[in-house]
Amino acid sequence: MRAALWFLALFGVAVAVALFAGNNQAVVSIFWPPHRVDISFNLMVLLLAGLFLLMYLALRAISAVFSLPAEAQRWRAQQKERAMYGALMDALAHLLAGRYIRSAKSAQNALAQEKSLGVSADQSGLATGHSESRASQLRSLAHLLAAQSAQSLQNKALRDQHLQLALQSSAQRNAQEAREGVQFRAARWALDDRDAGAALDWLAQLPQGAARRTLALRMKLRAAQQARQTAQALETARLLAKHRAFSQTAAQSIVRGLVLELLNEAHDPAQLQQAWRSLDENERAMPELVVHAASRLMALHGDAELARSWLLKVWDQTMQPGYSLGDNLGIKLITVLEASLDSLDAAWLARIETAQLNRPRDANLQYLAGMACLSRQLWGKARQLLSQAAPALQDTTLRRNAWRALAALAEQREDEAAAAQAYKQAAQV
Numbered sequence: 351m352r353a354a355l356w357f358l359a360l361f362g363v364a365v366a367v368a369l370f371a372g373n374n375q376a377v378v379s380i381f382w383p384p385h386r387v388d389i390s391f392n393l394m395v396l397l398l399a400g401l402f403l404l405m406y407l408a409l410r411a412i413s414a415v416f417s418l419p420a421e422a423q424r425w426r427a428q429q430k431e432r433a434m435y436g437a438l439m440d441a442l443a444h445l446l447a448g449r450y451i452r453s454a455k456s457a458q459n460a461l462a463q464e465k466s467l468g469v470s471a472d473q474s475g476l477a478t479g480h481s482e483s484r485a486s487q488l489r490s491l492a493h494l495l496a497a498q499s500a501q502s503l504q505n506k507a508l509r510d511q512h513l514q515l516a517l518q519s520s521a522q523r524n525a526q527e528a529r530e531g532v533q534f535r536a537a538r539w540a541l542d543d544r545d546a547g548a549a550l551d552w553l554a555q556l557p558q559g560a561a562r563r564t565l566a567l568r569m570k571l572r573a574a575q576q577a578r579q580t581a582q583a584l585e586t587a588r589l590l591a592k593h594r595a596f597s598q599t600a601a602q603s604i605v606r607g608l609v610l611e612l613l614n615e616a617h618d619p620a621q622l623q624q625a626w627r628s629l630d631e632n633e634r635a636m637p638e639l640v641v642h643a644a645s646r647l648m649a650l651h652g653d654a655e656l657a658r659s660w661l662l663k664v665w666d667q668t669m670q671p672g673y674s675l676g677d678n679l680g681i682k683l684i685t686v687l688e689a690s691l692d693s694l695d696a697a698w699l700a701r702i703e704t705a706q707l708n709r710p711r712d713a714n715l716q717y718l719a720g721m722a723c724l725s726r727q728l729w730g731k732a733r734q735l736l737s738q739a740a741p742a743l744q745d746t747t748l749r750r751n752a753w754r755a756l757a758a759l760a761e762q763r764e765d766e767a768a769a770a771q772a773y774k775q776a777a778q779v
Contacts, residue, residue, distance in 0.1 A: 374390075374391055374392055376390070376391035377389070377390060377391065378390070378391055378394045427467060430463055430466055430467045431463075431467055433463050434460050434463035434464050434467060434488070435460075435488075437456050437457070437459040437460035437463060438456070438457070438460040438488065438491065438492060438495075440452075440453075440456040440459075441453045441454075441456035441457040441459075441460060441492065441495045441496075442495060444456055445495055445498060445499060445502075448502075450499040450500075450502045450503050451499070451503070453495060453496075453498075453499045454495075454496045454499040454500065456495075457492045457493070457495040457496040457499070458492075458496065460488070460492045461489065461492045461493070464485060464488055464489060464492070482522075483522070483525060486519050486520060486522050486525040486528070487520070487525050487527075487528045489515075489516075489519035490516045490519040490520040490525060490528040490529070490531075490532060491528065493512040493513070493515045493516035493519060494512070494513075494516045494531065494532055494535060496508075496512040497509045497510075497511075497512035497513045497516060497535070498535065500512060501539050501542070506543075509539065513532070513536055516528075516532045517529065517532055520532055526557075530556060530557070530560045533552050533553075533555055533556055534552075534556075534565060534566070534569070536552045537549045537552035537553050537569050537573070538569065540552060540573075541569060541572055541573060541576070544576060546573045546574070546576035546577035547577060549569065549572075549573040549576075550570070550573050550574070550577065553566055553569060553570050553573065562589075564590070564593055564595045567586055567589055567590050567593070567595065568590065568595065570582075570586045571583055571586040571587055571590060571604075574586060575608075580608055580611050580612045580615060581612060581628070583608050584605065584608040584609065584612060587601070587604050587605050587608055588605065588630075590604075591604075591605065602636075605633065606636060606638060606639065609629060609633055609636075609639050610638075610639065610642055612625050612628075613625055613626070613639070613642060613643055613646050614646065616646065616650070617650075618650060619647060619650050619651070619652035619653065622643070622646055622647055622650060622652065623647075623652075623656075626643055626660075635663070637664045637667065637679060638679060640660050640661060640663070640664045641661065641664060641679055641682050641683050641686060642682075643657075643660055644657040644658075644660045644661050644686045645682060645685070645686045647660075648686055648689045648690060654689075654690035654692075654693045655690075655693065655695075657686065657690060658687070658690060658694075658698060661683065661686065661687070664683065665683070665701065665705075668680070668683070669701075669704075669705050669708070677744070677745075680714060681714065681745045681748065684714050684715075684717065684718050684748065685747075685748075687702075687718060688718060688721050688751075691721055691722055691725040692725060694722060694725065699722055699726070702715070702718055702719050702722050703719060703722075705719075706718070706719040706735070713738075713739045713742035713743045713744070714739075714743070714745075714748070716735050716736075716738050716739035716742075717735070717736065717739040717740075717743060717748055717751075717752055719735050720732045720733075720734075720735030720736035720739060720752070720755070721736075721751075721755065723735060724736070724755055724759075729759060729762065729763075732755070732759065733756065733759050736752050736755055736756050736759075737756065739752055740752035740753055740756060740775070746779050749779050750776050750779040753772045753773070753775040753776035753779065754772070754773070754776045756768075756772040757769045757772035757773045757776065760772055
């Protein structure tokens with residue numbers, strides 16, 4: 351359709367020219383004393399058009415001749431720019447391939463090409479596609495690649511030198527992303543050197559938005575763990591779990607381990623209670639953490655009633671049909687309750703007796719009920735329960751304690767043979 355319209359327009363122009371020039375009898379007279387030249391108007395128009403075209407072509411030719419030096423400089427600048435980016439790509443390729451010396455040399459070559467390109471542009475005054483912002487980013491990346499190669503070669507002096515140059519090159523406002531990358535890499539190198547304090551300092555220099563990225567939080571968690579800053583590591587792990595940086599199982603495992611470490615760092619009951627209050631509701635509901643916190647409180651000679659209040663929810667869960675804490679955790683729960691039998695109240699004694707009656711074949715509950723009766727001076731019932739539990743207990747510590755308690759009961763009733771036999775069983779465990 352467009353071609354047809356062009357043809358119609360061309361035919362219209364041809365018709366107009368034919369109508370105008372076909373019957374045009376005009377004459378142009380040129381006086382050049384003592385001569386006179388008469389030419390037709392149509393020829394005059396053609397001569398003027400030809401003269402205009404000739405002058406236009408001559409001016410274009412002259413402009414092309416005078417622009418040759420500038421074009422040559424621009425071509426050389428383009429070649430340098432291509433060589434610069436090629437050297438940068440070679441540096442990255444060599445780094446990924448493990449050729450660190452070649453990578454450093456290519457990065458140095460890219461920096462030299464960039465410097466030469468900048469000097470040439472300043473001297474010639476030509477504008478190239480290599481803007482100042484791109485130049486800053488390229489210098490930062492080249493120094494960063496050289497620093498990474500030096501880090502891989504354990505040349506820390508050269509690494510720090512290129513690191514500082516990379517920071518200087520990315521100091522401009524339009525190179526903020528490159529600067530964040532340099533800071534992230536510096537923090538990673540500090541972690542590799544086991545310098546947790548330096549890593550935390552680098553991460554603290556990040557902008558607020560960058561500091562909450564998953565990469566920053568991962569490194570912060572690792573640095574806090576290396577620096578033994580368990581509270582900060584726990585807070586970071588919670589943020590990572592909130593951002594779903596780990597799977598649910600992995601997040602629970604990491605948080606559980608950090609909470610256990612936080613509880614173990616407490617050196618008196620007040621510190622332990624403060625650490626326990628710093629946990630959130632989900633963490634205080636984990637049976638492993640509850641039992642460990644109560645065990646730690648009893649080891650620090652804390653309030654036994656407080657420890658049992660922590661254990662109450664776990665105990666109720668344990669007594670539900672089909673629920674099991676696992677052998678190790680269940681034995682630890684029994685051990686913690688045994689350590690607080692001296693101050694056991696009537697409510698807890700009723701809970702233990704009810705649990706033993708509901709599960710008469712559970713040797714651990716028989717042992718706990720027997721030790722509770724022993725603390726209340728119920729000698730006969732204690733002897734009956736411990737006699738049933740001692741041969742069936744799987745944990746060596748509980749079995750030894752059960753035989754020793756039976757030996758003490760036998761000595762109390764002056765049965766030397768039974769006491770000797772019980773001590774023998776305790777020694778053989």
